[in-house]
Amino acid sequence: MPIEVKNINKSFISKKNDQLSVLKDINLNIDDGELVCLLGPSGCGKTTLLRLIAGLDQPTSGEIIANGEKVVEPSGDRAVIFQQYSLFPWLTVLQNVTFGLEMTNKGSKEENIETAERYLTRVGLIDFKDSYPHELSGGMKQRVAIIRSLLNHSPILLMDEPFSALDMQNRHKLQEQLIGVWKRFENTIVFVTHDVDEAVYLADKIVIMDKNPGRINKIIEVDIERPRKRDSKEFIALQE
Numbered sequence: 278m279p280i281e282v283k284n285i286n287k288s289f290i291s292k293k294n295d296q297l298s299v300l301k302d303i304n305l306n307i308d309d310g311e312l313v314c315l316l317g318p319s320g321c322g323k324t325t326l327l328r329l330i331a332g333l334d335q336p337t338s339g340e341i342i343a344n345g346e347k348v349v350e351p352s353g354d355r356a357v358i359f360q361q362y363s364l365f366p367w368l369t370v371l372q373n374v375t376f377g378l379e380m381t382n383k384g385s386k387e388e389n390i391e392t393a394e395r396y397l398t399r400v401g402l403i404d405f406k407d408s409y410p411h412e413l414s415g416g417m418k419q420r421v422a423i424i425r426s427l428l429n430h431s432p433i434l435l436m437d438e439p440f441s442a443l444d445m446q447n448r449h450k451l452q453e454q455l456i457g458v459w460k461r462f463e464n465t466i467v468f469v470t471h472d473v474d475e476a477v478y479l480a481d482k483i484v485i486m487d488k489n490p491g492r493i494n495k496i497i498e499v500d501i502e503r504p505r506k507r508d509s510k511e512f513i514a515l516q517e
C-alpha cells in the first residue's frame with residue numbers, strides 16, 4: 278500500500294483569527310500503481326490534501342504513510358507537479374526532457390533521446406527540440422515541462438490540475454500521454470481536478486470531495502480495463 282491517509286484533519290487560522298476547518302476525517306488508501314483523481318468544487322481542500330501527501334504541509338491531526346513511512350517532509354519519491362512549471366533556460370527543449378531521464382540512469386543516452394523525441398513528436402513539438410525555452414510560447418513551454426515531469430520516473434506523482442490552463446486539444450493529448458507514461462512506468466498517481474470529464478477519462482478511482490469542511494463524499498472505483506476512448510459507450514456511460 279504506497280499511500281495511506283489516516284483520519285486526517287486540517288485547519289488553518291484565518292486572518293480574523295478564526296479556525297478554518299478545511300479537511301475533516303479523511304481516510305483513503307491508494308494502492309501501488311493506482312491512478313486516483315481527487316474531484317470536487319473549488320475550495321473543498323483538494324490541494325491541501327495533495328500538499329499533505331507531498332509533505333509540504335503537516336496535518337492538524339492524523340497521519341499519512343507513504344511506502345510504509347510516515348510523511349514528515351517532501352521526498353524525491355513523491356514528485357509534485359503543479360500548474361506552474363519552469364524549464365531550465367540554458368538547456369534546449371530536448372535536453373530539458375532528457376534531463377529527468379538521465380538523472381535516474383535508466384536506459385542508455387540514445388534510448389533516453391529516443392524516448393524524449395517520441396513524446397515530443399506526440400505533442401507536436403519535435404520541430405522545436407533544439408530551441409531554447411525563451412523561443413517558445415507559454416503553452417509550448419508548459420507542454421515541454423509536463424512531458425519532462427511525466428518522464429522523471431518518480432514512483433509517486435502528485436499532480437495539481439496540471440492541464441487546466443491548456444486548450445482542449447492539448448489537454449486531451451497530455452491526458453493521453455499521462456496514461457501512456459503511467460501504463461509504462463506503473464507510477465502511483467494522485468491527480469487533482471475539478472473537471473468530471475478529466476477524472477472519468479484518467480482515473481481508476483475517483484474520490485469525490487465535499488465542501489465545508491472538506492470530506493470524502495463518495496469513492497467510485499472505475500473498471501481499469503475499460504476502453505479510454507472518449508466516444509466509446511463505456512466512457513459516455515461513466516460520465517452520467
Ligand code: ADP
Nearest residue numbers: 289290291299318319320321322323324325326
Ligand atoms: P481546492 O484545491 O479544492 O480548490 P484548497 O485546498 O486550495 O482547495 O483550499 C481549501 C480551503 O483552504 C480554501 O478555503 C482556502 O482558502 C483554504 N486555505 C488553503 N491554504 C490555506 C492557508 N495556507 N491558509 C489559510 N487558508 C488556506
